[in-house]
Amino acid sequence: MGYNDTIRSCRTFSYTSEGPYRMRIYERPNFQGQMMEFSEDCESVQDHFRSRDVYSCNVLEGYWTLYEHPSYRGRQYFMRPGEYRKFSDWGATCATTGSFRRVTDIRGSCWKPHSLKVMFPPLRQIIFYEDRKFGGQHYECMSDCADLRAVFERCRSIRVESGMFVIYERPGFTGTQYFMRRGEYSDYMGTAGMSHCVRSCRMIPAHSGGYKLRLYEHFDMDGEMMELTDNCPNLMDRFRASNFNSCDVMDGHWLVYEQANYRGRHYYLRPGQYRSFSEWSGSNSRIGSVRRLADL
Incomplete structure (x- = not known):
């Protein structure tokens, strides 16, 4: 298995032996470049x-395992349904992918119990509660959700069990946004x-x-x-400027704040190009401070 130390964590998952299975792989980060869709095992990606370089992946249906070498050999990575915008999102240290296959019923011929040796990305979980102080019905989430109206009508408190999330006031990741790390938010609406x-x-x-972020004076x-x-707690002190109309996030995940010292309204920036401040949902071009989102 290639461990340098003893096992420290494990994860269970729900599997299906009947499918369907569907996964899209891309030659560049953020689902850019050539795309190919697969619904069956692939013994040789090349x-x-x-x-053999796969920089991003969208697992639409089913569970899969990616291998660094052809013929299902080498280091492997377990893929749940969701978006992986960069190979580091599934725990890899490089983009090399030699083969992949579906995770079907481990009692069948495809998988033997002793062969299921997969590397899992860290678990992340946020829980939305109907009432303040974590009362009423609740909904657990471990991935992006573009429209929460389908699962609850109201939410008055939130608990982040692990990882980091950004919540939005409107569907489609729009409107006022608020960064949340592990902790309890018994009345988050006033805080956010x-x-x-x-x-x-x-x-x-x-x-x-x-981590690398480029801020530009003008659009595009x-x-x-x-x-x-x-991190930069005060852009005016460092660059003698506080108005930036576009941005290129080259590596890492960031928060930009309207005011210095990480205060005021803030915006989450993923890797990619933002040709106007409106593309990160800003109402103006002012940025007072910037910080990296280390995995806390």
Whole structure:
């Protein structure tokens, strides 16, 4: 298995032996570049995908295991349904993917009990409660959810069991947003400055690589550019500027704040290009401070 130490965590999962199974792999991060969709096992990725580098993946249905080498050999990674915008999101240290196969019934011929040796990304969980102080019915979530109206009508308190999340006042990851780390939020609406209860949420995936963020004076990544690789509590002191109209998140996950010292309204930035402040849901171009989202 290649462990340097004893096992420290494990995860159970619900499997199906009947399917369906569907997964899309991409040659670039953030679901860019060539895409191929699979519904069956693939013994050699290079035979189908012109290369062995898979930088992002969207598991639409079923559970899968990715292997670093062809013929289901080498280090392996367990994939649940969800979006993986970069190979580090599924726990890999590089983009090399040699083969993958469906996780079917472990009692059948596809899997033997002793062969299920998969590497799991850290568990993340947020719980939404109907009433304040964690009362009433609740809903557990461990991934992105674009529209929470389908699962509850109201939410008055939230508990983050593990990981980091961003909640949004409107469906589709829009409206006022608020960053949440592990902890209890018995009356989050007042703290977050929301007029309505949470309607969508986004899970912040683990990130083990570097951090790089470029802020631009003008729209469309034009004008003077300032690059950051670490937290900055006061952009005015450092760059003599506080208005940035576009941004390129090259690596890592970040929060940008309207005011210095990590105060005021804030916005979650994933890897990608933001050609206007409106693309990160900002109402203006002001940014007072920036910090990395380390996996807390």
